[in-house]
Amino acid sequence: MLKLGELEASIMDVLWNATEPMRVREVLDELNQHRDLAYTTVMTVLDNLHRKGLVVREMENRAYHYTAVSSREEATAQTLRELLDSGGDRESVLLHFVRSASEEESDFLRKALRRKPRKR
Structure with missing residues (x-):
């Protein structure tokens, strides 16, 4: 976006x-x-x-x-995806982001990752 x-x-x-x-x-x-x-x-x-x-x-x-065209949440997620893709070292960007997350956000991410179907 x-x-x-x-x-x-x-x-x-x-x-x-x-x-x-x-x-x-x-x-x-x-x-x-x-x-x-x-x-x-x-x-x-x-x-x-x-x-x-x-x-x-x-x-x-x-x-x-x-x-x-998309919901506010979808547009925000697309913006995050574009930022992640443009950040160079994705792993480093993600780690910095996760370190800045609150405990509640971290819990939500853990639960969401457990539910996410893995691509093969």
């Missing part, structure tokens, strides 16, 4: 919290509860997010409806 700017991240948060696809106006109304943005600004950012492959859009009644 590409690094998101502040407004891109805010728009993705709105889409991730949505229960159904949203029109530009609906995203704008949600964002403008805490700021004052122009319709064209939100439309441009949604178009950019679509071009980056982070949202899909479908034309309905002459208006695009936008949906996030």
Whole structure:
């Protein structure tokens, strides 16, 4: 996942919290509860997010409806994967990460690794 700017991240948060696809106006109304943005600004950012492959859009009644391509958790996991792949020594990166994990996170990782089917 590409690094998101502040407004891109805010728009993705709105889409991730949505229960159904949203029109530009609906995203704008949600964002403008805490700021004052122009319709064209939100439309441009949604178009950019679509071009980056982070949202899909479908034309309905002459208006695009936008949906996030993946969940927040899936996008975060993809970002972690890309960071791990770009870090050079994967083992060292993973060890540094594990050392920084809380006890609760470590317990969760141990349980998850026990459940994970092994590739052959």
